[in-house]
Amino acid sequence: MYYDFMLNTGDQATLQILRMLNEEPTHRLERVIVAQRLGLTNYQLNKSLVTLNQDLAAVADETPSFIDESTKGTWVGHHITTLLTQRIYLLYLRRASLFPVFEFRAFYDHQDIKASVYAQEHFQTESTFYKNDRKLKKLLKANDFYSISGINQDPEFIVRLRLFQLYYTAFTGLDRPLPQLNDCSDQLVAALQQLFATPMAPTQKVKLETLIKIWLLRQQNQAVIKTPQLAANLHDATYQAVSDTVHRLLDDTLSVPAAEIDYLFSFLLTQGFLALPDVTSAQANFPLADQLTRQFIQQVDDKAVLTADTDLSATDLYNQLLAVNLQFTAFYVEPTTFISADQITFFKRLYPTFDLLIRDFLNTLKQTVHFKLGERMIVNLYFSYMFCLINTIPTTSIKDRVYIFVDFSEGQLYTNYVIKSLRAFSHAHIIIEKQLSAKTDIYISDFRSMAVNVPQIIWLDPPTAQDWSDLADVILAVKQTRLKKFFPNYDWSD
Structure with missing residues (x-):
């Protein structure tokens, strides 16, 4: 789910322009095309360009990032990357007038925090805050925030999943979300990691930290999972260790019910932090x-x-x-x-x-x-x-595998070099033969052979990029012929 609807109107258009530039291989866009796609006037385009260059300057690394229009009517992006696009998105989310309202309703509206005080802390008047609140509610409903594709339709589960999607994708390792919980989440992540079979990769650590912070804040805001999700057979030693870890670290500040332990444990299982004990457990739960x-x-x-x-x-x-x-x-x-x-x-x-x-x-x-x-x-x-x-x-189990024999007159040294290079084509289900056989589909050499009746690839010099491309076409042609034989009633066209 994209959360662009939460951004300020001008920033939404500016972000779309940046994404369009980033997706273009040459990072070039015709002004008229941008205007047509986004429905912007010339004035709006000029304003977006100025804003975008200011924002790029604010988030760029040592190498300057900017967009120029040296050729009238053509925008050219310099040092425009996916990373820069992610940074701009996070910048726009943080300055969105709806975002403080969103966080208040998600995490604080049932705590001892008054909306008027929260609004003032985030540089909004009380009336503006409530106006934004009404606007946000309409946008969340219009964008199906409370509806997900999935089997678990528990309302609290849906809200948490949406929150996780937002914070995990928006911050993408650029910064730590919800920093007021850094110390608590660090302790929990470190303690839980001791229960995992392998060390966490950086993306896993970010994923777990994000989940834990949302999990804690929702409970603190009196929004809890009420129904246990797991059968008793999953309450094994690992489950108990997770439960003990949570209670040891949180009991002084938060009472965590069994259903919430189930929620956390389900996340650890489904996201690959922990392994299911056996097949029976998968069938039951x-x-x-x-x-x-x-x-x-x-x-x-x-x-x-x-x-x-x-x-x-x-x-x-x-x-x-x-x-x-x-x-x-x-x-x-x-x-x-x-x-x-x-x-x-x-x-x-x-x-x-x-x-x-x-x-x-x-x-x-x-x-x-x-x-x-x-x-x-x-x-x-x-x-x-x-x-x-x-x-x-x-x-070896694939019916459409392709057999290739390599035979260069220079001898085994060059032959082995080509064979090693062919390993890069392993994704095409290639089998390199040690000798010519009835199974051979393609013959690669520096001399054409009258004794070979299959497609021949002749390389006099080390293969170029075009040579590899031509080989790929031959491999695909061989596969297509074989597939039509094995599956005559299936449409194999592109």
Whole structure:
């Protein structure tokens, strides 16, 4: 969910311009195109350009970031990066007149803090504060703030999830959100980390810190989870250790009920901080995630895209799919990456049989789950399932694998160099043969051979970028031919 609606009107337009520039490979935009897309007048465009350059100067590193119009009608961005765009977004969020109202209603309106005092502390009059409050309520409703795609429709769960999405994506490691809780969250994160099997990556630490701060503030504001979420079989030694840690550190300041321990423990499980004890636990506590995982694996068998001797139980496919489906069904955090449908074509061409599986499963999923599936969620699930298959299914099990034999007259030294370079094409399910065989699909050499009846790639010099591109086209052509043979009734066109 994007929270641009909370920004000041002028900043919304300025941010859109910056995003458009950042998305353009050349960082060039025609003024007239910007005006048409955003519906801005020439005066508004000039004002946005001045504001944007001032703001870029405020957040840039040593290298200046700015936009100029040296050529009339063409805006050119200099040192415009994703990082700079994130910094600008956070700057605009912090200066948004609605943001203090949002934080007050989320964290403080049921504590001993008067709205009039809070408004004054944030440089707003009481009347302005209440006017912004009424505006915010309308915007939250209009932007479906209280409605999510997911199985858990508990109102408090939804609010916390939305809060988490905002603070985790807006601050993105640029700064620590809700700094008044830094000391408390640091203690909890450090203590909980002792229970994890592996050290946390930086992004995991930011994710856990953000969740804990929101979890604490919501409870302090009398907004609590009332219904326990986990069955008794998950109240194991690890669960008890998490509970003991929380009570040891918080009992002096906050009474944490069992349902809240369940909430925290569910987050740790679904986000991969802790592992489920066994498959039985997944079936008992997260039946939908387990069901979807088994349906996907059954579809892999039914579609027969793998060789007959493939043993899926010997792979880690179930566990990786379960991790995806746990997040999807239990604690789905709207992603900010791998959400562009434009990139799907790349994976479809490289992994056509995986694409077949995923597309058919997602179509089935739309008919079977009882909650709304947004377009970004569908795209993100596509990538997640794709990576599960890529990471767990060996190339030798793929029916559309391509066999390549490398044979250079310079001898084994150069042949081995090319073979090593070909490892970069492992994502295309390539198998390098040690000798020419009946399975050979592509022959790579510096001399054409009359004895070879398969496509031949001739490289007289070390391959250029164009040479690799041409090879990729041949590989894809071989795969397409094979796929039409294995699956004659499926549409393999782009």
